[in-house]
Amino acid sequence: MQAPAVPAVQQQQQHCPISVTSSGSRFTTPAVVQAFRLSSSCFFHSSSSSLRILRSRADQPLRRALSIPHHRIEAMASGQHAPISESAAWADLKQHVKTIEGTHLRNLMQDNNRCEELIKEYDGIVVDLSRQRVIHDTVDKLLNLAEEAKLKEKIDQMFDGVHINETENRSVLHAALRAPRDEVINCDGHNVVPAVWDVLDKIDAFSDQIRSGSWLGSTGKPLTDVVAIGIGGSFLGPLFVHTAMQTEPGCAQAAKGRRLRFLANVDPIDVARALLDLNQETTLVVIVSKTFTTAETMLNARTVRTWITSALGVEAVSKHMVAVSTNLKLVKEFGIDPANAFGFWDWVGGRYSVCSAVGVLPLALQYGFSHVKKFLQGAWSIDDHFRSAPLESNLPVLLGLMSVWNVSFLGCPARAILPYCQALAKLAPHIQQVSMESNGKGVSLDGVPLPFGTGEIDFGEPGTNGQHSFYQLIHQGRVIPCDFIGIIKSQQSVYLKGEQVSNHDELMCNFFAQADALAYGKTREELVAEKVPEALIPHKMFSGNRQSLSILLPNLTPYTVGQLLALYEHRVAVQGWIWGINSFDQWGVELGKSLAGKVRTQMNAARTKTQPLSGFNYSTTTLLTRYLQGKTQLLYPDPHDVFPSNVLPGFEK
């Protein structure tokens, strides 16, 4: 690795007088040097004499000489951190963009040494970064940026249980959820690993009771079907892992005769879909909510409780409903025996909770705990790598840095997640939440508006389906950095006699082809050589030079699913730490929730007392009025229970 670049301010220092005269005052050398030191650091501290000088009325020539804007001096004085974009490492990367703009991946890919340097491997996972628009220097400069952002310290702080989620005053310890029994991970002075394993052991025993039939429903029948009710992080992660495990032969075998459904949306259509063909007598309902207050989840929980009790009576709740939450008080108030509740902790963020009981319970019920344990072990393999590997060979760090490079320097705010594996169909929706809820922020950790955009717009579909959908835009329209994810040994094997390749090989041919198509493109010369008519040449040209990265997994087992999950989770955290934001809160979801509450109150008043709407703008009033006048709506007051009635047309028996 190269030596860190000389920070811009230090370069200035070489040209700047060592003492500055301002309004007749002469500043001493140490003050100027100290100011230089402060301005070259990402972290600014108050109470230094240089700050007092800089804030004084006589400071203007000095500030100008140091290129420090007044608002920054004030921020320094109040203890705020400078945005990373004011660092020398950031400026150096901005400058470096010009060098990269003079390159093309078509040429960069010919440098085998470069490619070799950019292909990384850990615990069976190969990450190929050679199709990123980077050269050796770029990686060095990104590592300088990581150093400037104190990335290593941030990673250590996370694993040390420091309250890095500052706005909620919480630790961020989802890694502890998959730590081996003998690991020590402290939060507020206590090792949390034993408590994690208490819950895992409880899930192991409970899932075994359900699966073996030693726990029966209220009418004495085995509970073969599970409906997990939850939304956001209490849904997307478990759905992703379930979808990935469903077709894995060992898991499929273990799940024989069982069904796992998810109910997330408050839309009654989702209720109908989740309950279709299920029988209350053989159904176990798991209510999953970290807070146990989420409006959608709680209405769905009450709805399904009614579905259970209307058929089996109120006493059936104790046999047919369990809960996963950090709020065991509300679980009890809901009517679920605390003995049938599986807890977790406020140091687990909702979108990082799939390795807590949130995911482990429904998945263990479906596949048995032993399979889920392997998933946790896979995630821990990456956790351990993340906390201990040097940054230059640390997979989540490198992935995160590449994303920062693409978003903040190459101007590509979106990212496509393209698994060439149908079992990973729910990876992109899950990572959408992990990434966008974490990093879609507008202010720094200090609450200061950031002068650059953060976060990525994540979307994706499995290949090759995506190829027949949005890849046109990726090839000839906008530049969207792509993550290609391929599997060496498929969960399923099909080879038809007489076909050139097996079905999985056919899929993977596309995986390999797409990355090169994006990188190389197709030139006018190539088209001319192919005798393409002149009029069509502009339409058939591909600029190429479109970056992607490839992740190759040996197979798709619970273990590698865990690895993939942790890889993305930590990558997102790396991005957030570089940008200087809090990736672990989500205040941006609150406003819409509270406005929905206001609409709910008025909706009820309008339906029950035909009260006129008030306080809404013209647009909302018009649409709400039209909605309320609709003839197909339920009429209040006649709140008959939903089940068994015909309010779910098409699904009644």
Ligand SMILES: O=P(O)(O)OC[C@H]1O[C@](O)(CO)[C@@H](O)[C@@H]1O
């Ligand atoms: O698990 P809970 O508390 O019901 O929250 C569900 C989801 O709602 C959010 O708070 C906001 O969408 C997510 O962060 C969370 O995963």
